[in-house]
Amino acid sequence: MALPTSSVITLHINGEKHTLPVDHRTTLLDALRERLDLTGTKKGCDQGQCGACTVLADGRRTVACLQLAVAAEGREITTIEGVADGGRLHPVQQAFLDLDGYQCGYCTPGQICSAIGMLAEHAAGWPSAASGDVRPAAAAAPLTAEEIRERMSGNLCRCSAYTSIVEAVARAAGADAATAAAVVPAQSGEAVA
């Protein structure tokens, strides 16, 4: 007897339950976009190389194109449509808007979801390749521009809005004055003599 090629699954997305039959080949990304009309999550490569499809699964960032919908059952998925608090934008969204942290906007939902997940990782004390001391006992690395760039490098922006994305993430992080100064220098001029 042939094995079934589809199943009825229940996905938890942005606090809502969706029960739907899916082809087992359907990725979480296609389930969101083609089945649930949640098209805010973008398809940039469909092979895990660009970050445009980044969503949060149980609060952790993940690329929806590399996850089968059937495997997402039981996880709490947050997409770009679910990060604002009703009419009030999430601080990361607000900072992207105010500081022009995008151009075409296509990578933006992924950048924003990634930034939200990344800030939580940082707050939890996870180090990155840019962190100096990675021993568990070390104090959390300050969220410098360097750290933000390293931790956000899985999200490509071909418009190359990188400088303003980093500014926006730093602002949203409620970065202290020192970090903000490192990210947005008032003047250039310390040339290599």
Added chain:
Amino acid sequence: MTTAQRTAVRAVGTGHVRVEGRDKVTGAARYAGDVPFAELGYGWLVLSTVARGRIRDIASGPVLEMPGVLAVLDHRSAPRLETDYVGLLGIRPDPTCAVFQHDTVPHLGWPVALVVAQTPEQAREAAESLAVEYETLPHDIAFDGDRPDARPADGIMPAVTDKGDLAAELAASAHVVDEEYTTPEEHHHPMEPHAATARWEDGRLEVVDSNQGAAWVVGELANLFRLDPGSVRVRSEHVGGGFGSKGVRAHQVAAVMAATVLRRPVRVALTRPQMFALAGHRSPTVQRVRLGADADGRLRALDHRSVSRTGTHYEFVEPGAGVARVMYDADAHHTENRVVRLDVPSPTFMRAPGEAPGAFALESALDELAEKCGIDPIDLRLRNEPATGPVSGLPFAPRNLRACFEEGARRFGWARRDPRPGVRREGRWLLGTGTAAASFPAGAAPSTAAVTAEADGRFTVRTAAADIGTGARTALTLVAADALGVAPERVTVRIGDSAFGFAMIAGGSMGTRSWSMAVMAAAGELRERLAPGMDIPAEGITVRSDTTARLAALTAVERHSYGAQFAEVAVDPATGEVRVRRMLGIFAAGRIVNPLTARGQFTGGMIWGISMALHEEALRDPAFGGPVGADLAGYHVATHADVPRVEADWVDDTDPDDPVGIKGIGEVGIVGAAAAIANAVWHATGVRHRSLPIRPDRVLTAGSDA
């Protein structure tokens, strides 16, 4: 109601967040592949797996039996197309778009069939199961600068310009630079892959697409399918980047064919790997630059020859030698673009076509000349500022390159620079700084716009402009607000719809300039018509404009944007790693409409320069004829960690004779950026890199083969 109070505050010149910004940060903005359709069929293109040959057979029978499959279109079953026409941009259609018309395969990745199914999963599996049998023919993709079959070709500009006696001036020069520079095949890769959905309704064709000019796409589709352009509507509301790649391509045509055959809506999206063959690319170039100068750096001879590559089926010329026609004069001045036809996909316009690779070569050569003359590289350029167009002889509209260099040098700290190469060290890093000049033409093309005074006191602007990330929608809102004398909040700009009439595409840095001209004309006339306190009828009062006549009446001058690029790099001689530490670009680019978004346009271009200098390269495998690692893991574009502090700013660039005063800013930012970085790498290491990208292996082996 009656017309309300007008505002005296000017909107143009102050920063405004994007009018569609909220939609973009909440995921509400619908791009082409996001618009839902009932009964949608999913199309999946099947591309050739041979680089040259003939299709012997396509086994569509078994695939048609697969679950959900609705159709297989190929050269035996597809509707016939008309390809003998010249399109709105004055160019003939790229045969790659005229899909399924014959059995010839001219390059790897040529579209051979379209499979349509009820779900994307079914379409993909069916497409990947489709067996295509080829008669394989030998292919030739070996590109170099010495090919005897490279011949002069015009493209968008004359192939050759020539004045003076090159040999004599070179012989009389105190210093001569004679070097070859190469740039690789590069790809646009906007983050949004090309996608189009076509459907017929009541005898009208509607296409929801992602493109750089809806009216342009209508023209092409109407020509190809022999339709009345009035019965075709193309909408492209939000576009996830274009950079030159989003014109008419195979997917729109395939979608229209399938929608015609199946009588239901069909969407065709390119996959990221398919974009390597079907989205266009920038040809590799091999450029020879010869400069001859007096001891004081004044140019006596300038010779710039560029060879690029095109397909056997279509000619596109990457005009690398064009930039010298604007930037530098010499007693003997020769520029020449040649092209060689090989078995590769169609190249096309890509951000600063010609200028980007051309300025890498020319601005690197200038730096080499400065070194030979013992003159500061900025000085050398300013000593060679031409009085009139070196080739055209036309006067320059304000040419504010000097102001860019002066302001840039001050802010970058150039005066403190020690010109000696290879003498600064910081730990494992060698440090250096470099500079280069930038320019890009400020053209405009005929466009139409309609501006309506609505009964509720608001204003609506309609023009078939495209906002591919440039901020055009917001810029036009500000331009219209000022022309109407009202606050921008009272203006709604609607774009991306061919129903609004003809308008220039978002390309050639001509979009915002061209559309602004049309919007200003209509808004200005409407403002005059509206007497204070006047009653507006329910349907509003609309004024339309067409800038064709005004543009024809403009006096010919050399009108360009300019820029001065500065870069600081660190090079690790042990690993070959090159890090850009900071960049500064100062531009003279007309009136800056929206400083908030303009900064992103400039820095985005400069970061493309980082990407071009250090990362981007599509290497074709001679055996199979396609790029190795054709995806975003194999083709590197700059990401966050590659991008340091990048700053852009601008100098005043007022042009009293220009009726618009606004220049395009999408392209000038990349021009010269790669040269500034390469020049900085020389300053850090003492080694010249004349081939892009400056990969670690090239840094490590540099000098060993010289």
